[in-house]
Amino acid sequence: MTTIKEVAEKAGASVTAVSLSLNHRENGHVNKELAEHIRKTAKKLGYHPNPMARSLRTSRTRTIGFISEEIATTPYAGELILGAQDAASELGYMMLMVVTDGKADEAKEIASLKRYGADGFLYAKMHNRISNIPRSLSNEQTVLINARDAKDHVPNITPDEVAIGYDATTKLIDSGAKRIAYIGCSDDLIAEPLRRKGYEQALTDAGMSVNPNLEIRVPNDGPCLERISELFDTQQPDAFFCFNDARTWYIYQCAAQRGLQIGRDISLIGVDNNRIVSETFEPRPTTIELPHYEMGYWGARKLISLIEGRELKTIDTTGMVAEIPELDAPNPVFIRCALIERGSVASKASHRE
Known part of the structure; x- marks a missing residue:
C-alpha cells in the first residue's frame, strides 16, 4: 500500500505539502502547479487514503x-x-x-x-x-x-415538472399536432398541476388556444380507459401528453380499436421511461425520463x-x-x-x- 511518504519522495515534495494537496487544503500553503503534480503522482502510484486514520484526524467518518x-x-x-x-x-x-x-x-x-x-x-x-x-x-x-x-x-433537488409538460407539448406541436390532449392524474400530487401548467404554457407560446375539453384527470384503472375512449370520440385529438407512461397504454388501446396507428395517425408522449411500457409497446413510446x-x-x-x-x-x-x-x-x-x-x-x- 502506497504511503504519503512515498508520494512525497516521488513528487519531490514535503510530506506536509502532499497531505495538504491530497486533502485540497493547499491554498496559501502549496502553489497550484505543485499541488496538481502531487495529486497526479498519487494517482499514478495508486495511493488511497487510510479512512480510519483520516477520521481520527478530522473527526469525520467519511x-x-x-x-x-x-x-x-x-x-x-x-x-x-x-x-x-x-x-x-x-x-x-x-x-x-x-x-x-x-x-x-x-x-x-x-x-x-x-x-x-x-x-x-x-x-x-x-x-x-x-x-x-x-x-x-x-x-x-x-x-x-x-x-x-x-x-x-x-438544500433540495426535484425534477423541473413545469419543463416536463412544456418540453413534451412543444415536441408534439413541432410534429404538426393541432389538437393536443392532456391525460392527467387524479391523485393529489405536486407534479400534476405543474406538468399541466407546462402543457398549457407551451400551447399559449405557440399561439394555440388552451381547450379545457382536451384536458382530463383520471386514475390509472378502468375509468381511465372509459374517459379516454370518450375523449377520442368527442374531441378527436391528434396527440396526447400523458402524466406518466402507464397512462399511454389506454391511448394505444383506444387507437387500435378505431383503426388508428400510434406514430402515424396519433402522437403521444409519456413521462418516466417505464421499462415495462417502453419494452412492450410498439411503436415504443417517446417519453420524458425522470432523472x-x-x-x-x-x-x-x-x-x-x-x-x-x-x-x-x-x-x-x-x-x-x-x-x-x-x-x-x-x-x-x-x-x-x-x-x-x-x-x-x-x-x-x-x-x-
Whole structure:
C-alpha cells in the first residue's frame, strides 16, 4: 500500500505539502502547479487514503446516511440510490442506507445512522412532494432528494415538472399536432398541476388556444380507459401528453380499436421511461425520463460539499441523461429532464394528411 511518504519522495515534495494537496487544503500553503503534480503522482502510484486514520484526524467518518420512505419499493429506487452511491464513492465516502416504510421507526433508524457516525444525511422521497425533514435531522447536514423542503431551508433537488409538460407539448406541436390532449392524474400530487401548467404554457407560446375539453384527470384503472375512449370520440385529438407512461397504454388501446396507428395517425408522449411500457409497446413510446440517477448524484455531491465546507471540482457529465445543476444553485434546485425520442410521435407530414 502506497504511503504519503512515498508520494512525497516521488513528487519531490514535503510530506506536509502532499497531505495538504491530497486533502485540497493547499491554498496559501502549496502553489497550484505543485499541488496538481502531487495529486497526479498519487494517482499514478495508486495511493488511497487510510479512512480510519483520516477520521481520527478530522473527526469525520467519511460516511453518509441515506434515508428513504418507501422509495426502495419503487421501480426507480435503484437509479436514485446508485447515483448517490457513485458520487459518494468517487469522493471517498461510504453510504449507509435505511428504509422507513411504515414497518420501521424513522427516529430509531436515524439514531442508528448517527451511532455509526454518519457525517451527513440524504433524505429521499418516492415522488416529488413538499416535505419536512425529521426533527432529529434539524441540526445535521442534510439534503432532500426528489422533494421540496417546506421552508426551502434545506438544500433540495426535484425534477423541473413545469419543463416536463412544456418540453413534451412543444415536441408534439413541432410534429404538426393541432389538437393536443392532456391525460392527467387524479391523485393529489405536486407534479400534476405543474406538468399541466407546462402543457398549457407551451400551447399559449405557440399561439394555440388552451381547450379545457382536451384536458382530463383520471386514475390509472378502468375509468381511465372509459374517459379516454370518450375523449377520442368527442374531441378527436391528434396527440396526447400523458402524466406518466402507464397512462399511454389506454391511448394505444383506444387507437387500435378505431383503426388508428400510434406514430402515424396519433402522437403521444409519456413521462418516466417505464421499462415495462417502453419494452412492450410498439411503436415504443417517446417519453420524458425522470432523472433519478442524476438527482441522487447531485444530492450526494451537495451533501459532501457541505460536510467538507468546500467547493467540489466540476464533473464530466458525459453519459448522463440529464444535465447536473451547479452545486451552488439557489434553493429550490430543479433539474431539467431529457426527452427520449422513439416512434410514437408522428412526422409533420403525417399530421397534415
